[in-house]
Amino acid sequence: MGEVRSARESIFYTVVLAATIALLYTFQAEFQDSLPIRFSSYDEIESVFGVLENAEESKYDFESERSCNHTFYELTHGEEGRLDNGTLTGVHIFLRHGHRTAMDSKRAKKTPRNLCDIRSTVKKMMINQKACFTSLLESAMSVYTQSDKCISSQLTALGVEQHKRLGSFLRSRYSSFTPDFAVHSTTYSRTFLSALSFLSTFDKSICTKTAIQPTKDTYFRGEAKPCPSSNLLKKYFKEKTWTNTSIEYRQKLTKLYKDTWLDVIADQLFIESCSSSCFSHRCKTSAKHEKCLTDNDFKNFTSMVASVNYEYFKNENYQRHSYLSVKPLIKRLFSETQSYQIYSGHDLTIGAILSYFDFFPSFRIPFASRVVFEFFEGDSFRVLFNGVQIFPKLLNQTVQIAEFSDEEKFKKLFPSSKSMKDACSKQLIKNFRRRKRHLDS
Ligand SMILES: *[C@@H]1O[C@H](CO)[C@@H](O)[C@H](O)[C@H]1NC(C)=O
Ligand SMILES: *[C@@H]1O[C@H](CO)[C@@H](O)[C@H](O)[C@H]1NC(C)=O
Ligand SMILES: *[C@@H]1O[C@H](CO)[C@@H](O)[C@H](O)[C@H]1NC(C)=O
Ligand SMILES: *[C@@H]1O[C@H](CO)[C@@H](O)[C@H](O)[C@H]1NC(C)=O
Ligand SMILES: *[C@@H]1O[C@H](CO)[C@@H](O)[C@H](O)[C@H]1NC(C)=O
16 A cells, blocks of 8 residues: 555656646746737627626535635725725726636636637727727737637636726726826736726726836836846745645645646636636536545635645745835835826736735735725825725725835845845845745645
């Protein structure tokens, strides 16, 4: 028995290695893709949403699934724009793109076609929101308008709908503001299209006047100098570790999902749980339990993913990376308190801002998440994440910019550095030990 087991284990680890290598490519794809998208008729999208909503009512068993709950609840609820005693002078809205297909193209191809075919939606946008399109944006969209096939990391019909709902909700909260919002987006088809979808309900007039400004920078730093240590630190926190699970359990999941990387499996489960029709590997009542996932398996996975995510966000190297990445942005925001802007980005963008304000989620950052900065007369501000105020910690309070300081935080994270310049030097990295590899524990 012991021998069988160790043979199995060695196969397991070989698979792990191969998958890790494969994954590195997937991650590269995440940051390099500027792939376009396709769309379907609006009626089809409606019909998809009919199905989805019914499916939700007749329940997903993956109970604490946040990304779907987010779709149907958090997108239309929140505290934004509800502070009675303050006059708003500026609003900055950071968005994560909406629901997308898997990063891996084989997996992505299994997405139901009706979620990927958004051709006519995009075509309509190209006409109705013409002024928002630069030539870069237009060429990013062309792939979507030309095919109905699912490709990797494309925005889906569900992703479009998420941002339409969010846009219309936030418009209801900021209805008294006439100033025009400036709009920025990273150069990915999914972030472009998320911005367009959001704007279509948030304020149609924006896309009759100004183009969406593209940026290659996930952290919207503008002209800020590069920070080498921030890039190097990425290697020091990326791995998410399988915890609290037996080897049999890992094997079952890695076999079913053909991947050993916890985060890839979690991503896939979240993607699927939002579009119930393709929720794979769930046990039907009659099935053998070795070959499919039981309710209990899902529960274990969810609780594991929760603790793993919390550890990930709490990791000091993650916090260091986040601090260095968003510091220039935060600095700029404090000098733009009379301005209205929308930024369409990624979970990395959202996560780094949350980390800067000491908010550490125990869940994956859901699709179509938002962080909103509200600035008030008298130069005070507050920060909200998905409708919940996260800074300052007391609800409905605000903080004077002049009284805000991140010095303590900086000292804690970079005890041997005197300035941002020091903290950004490559030398700095030597002080911080790399975490153990994900299979050690
Ligand atoms: C969905 O969100 C609502 C409101 O935040 C919460 O009360 C509910 O428990 C959530 N459901 C799940 C399954 O997470
Ligand atoms: C915060 O302000 C909103 C809007 O005025 C109000 O409904 C809510 O009760 C307040 N919350 C607290 C904790 O004061
Ligand atoms: C609104 O009132 C609260 C509680 O009195 C206070 O903490 C906050 O700073 C006020 N906000 C503004 C914008 O004046
Ligand atoms: C799942 O969790 C339960 C208790 O929460 C535990 O007894 C069980 O061993 C776990 N299963 C696996 C496969 O890890
Ligand atoms: C997993 O194990 C850690 C300790 O290694 C413990 O703190 C945590 O509560 C456990 N999580 C679950 C979901 O059992």
